[in-house]
Every structure is written in structure tokens, then in C-alpha cells.
């Protein structure tokens with residue numbers, strides 16, 4: 321498959337390495353032009369070439385964006401129209417400046433790329449983990465989880481297959497914005513380098529705890545009882561309690577770390 325990678329820093333160049341190694345054709349770009357990427361292209365071998373941003377967007381059947389969030393509006397939405405775009409982006413105010421990101425910065429990216437099939441993936445995989453923890457020979461449960469969020473199930477499947485090809489295990493967190501916010505900076509599963517078997521129960525506990533909060537279970541007037549919440553979430557009271565205990569522990573340990 322032809323994969324275009326916009327951004328050739330830590331994440332973009334590592335993605336180029338991994339996907340080229342399993343036989344994909346790669347074009348990478350940065351903000352300064354292809355002539356600044358000759359060393360990288362030489363190092364990564366014949367499956368990798370450099371282009372401009374619009375050449376890279378044109379080249380890719382799938383395009384990965386791995387640039388700082390503040391530059392999202394420079395992604396060429398017209399050329400990316402109709403394509404699957406994997407967004408690795410995160411929001412760091414110290415780097416990106418203060419931005420009005422609303423419920424999630426992914427809504428901004430998705431709005432800019434409104435005609436693309438945006439899938440959020442790899443954003444919660446720390447770069448050293450992404451670089452060093454490919455486990456091509458391991459059982460899927462024992463590989464490092466790469467969380468995937470998106471509104472287009474078919475696009476998520478394509479991205480999930482690519483994740484498997486390079487030795488990680490995709491773990492679906494749900495829709496782009498609503499699911500994606502569970503894997504953003506501040507979440508206890510963000511860059512936690514979890515195997516898939518560790519990631520699944522933590523994600524479930526976290527989602528349930530957030531849902532409980534949103535239903536008013538933790539409000540001072542406790543707007544909903546455990547029993548009502550169990551009915552609402554279609555769970556037994558026992559497994560709900562267990563998830564809430566686990567989710568609370570995860571959140572507390574995150575903030576005590």
C-alpha cells in the first residue's frame with residue numbers, strides 16, 4: 321500500500337521505518353521541504369521517498385499526520401478528501417499555544433478534514449514504545465496496545481490491520497471524539513505502554529467510571545443509585561462496582577504519580 325506521512329519527526333519517521341520494513345511504499349514530508357529529508361530517506365531504504373506536503377498527501381492511499389497540533393490547518397484538506405487519515409496528534413499547550421479545543425481537539429482536526437475518513441491512532445503510544453516495542457512474534461494479547469478511535473468502522477478496520485502488521489495490537493476505544501478523549505493526555509492509559517490484555521480491562525474501567533460521573537453518580541447529591549446506574553449501563557451491580565473500583569484506582573494513581 322502507498323502510505324503518505326506528513327511530519328517526519330520522532331513519530332513520523334518511526335512510522336516510515338515500520339511500514340517500509342513490512343513492504344509498504346512510503347512518502348514522507350516535513351515543513352521545510354524534501355531536500356532536508358535526504359539523510360532519513362537514505363537511512364530507511366528503497367521503500368521510502370520524500371516529497372512536499374501536497375505530494376505526500378496525493379501519494380498516500382492512506383495518509384498519516386504526525387505534526388504538532390497547532391499546524392493542523394495546514395493539512396491539505398482538499399487533497400486528503402475521501403482518504404483515510406490517521407491522526408497521531410496530541411494537544412500540548414506549552415508547545416501548541418493556548419487553543420480553544422472544546423470537548424476534544426480531535427473535533428477541530430475532523431472539522432478541518434471534513435471529507436476525510438479520520439482515525440485517531442498512535443497518539444497514546446509514547447515514541448520510545450512505538451520505536452522499540454514491536455512484537456511481531458508475540459501473541460496479540462501480549463503485544464503493546466495501540467488505541468484506535470474513529471467514526472468510520474471500515475476505516476478503523478483498515479488502520480487496525482496496519483497496526484497488526486507492524487507488531488502491535490489495535491484496541492478500539494469507540495467514536496473519534498467521545499472515545500478518543502479516553503486516550504488523550506491526562507488519561508491514565510495515555511502512553512502507559514500496556515499490553516492488549518492489560519489495556520482492555522483498564523479501558524473498560526475508565527469508560528465506566530467516566531460514564532458514572534456523567535450520570536451524576538459522583539455528584540454530592542448522588543443523582544443516581546448504583547442499582548439505577550447498573551440498569552442504565554446494562555451491567556450487573558457486582559461488575560459495575562468492580563469496574564468503578566478499578567477505574568477510581570487508575571485515576572487516583574495517575575494523579576498521585
Ligand SMILES: NC(=O)c1ccc[n+]([C@@H]2O[C@H](COP(=O)([O-])OP(=O)(O)OC[C@H]3O[C@@H](n4cnc5c(N)ncnc54)[C@H](OP(=O)(O)O)[C@@H]3O)[C@@H](O)[C@H]2O)c1
Pocket residue numbers: 326327328329330331332349350351352353373386387388389391394408409410411442443444445446447448
Ligand atoms: N513524541 C511522542 O512520544 C508522541 C507520541 C504520540 C503522538 N505524538 C504526537 O505526534 C505529533 C508529532 O510528534 P513528534 O514527536 O513526531 O514531533 P516532532 O519530532 O517535533 O516532529 C514534528 C514533525 O512535523 C513536521 N511539521 C511541523 N509542522 C508541519 C507542517 N505544517 N507541515 C508538515 N510538516 C510539519 C516537522 O517538520 P519540520 O522539522 O520541518 O518543521 C517534523 O518533521 C504531535 O502532535 C505529537 O503530540 C507524539
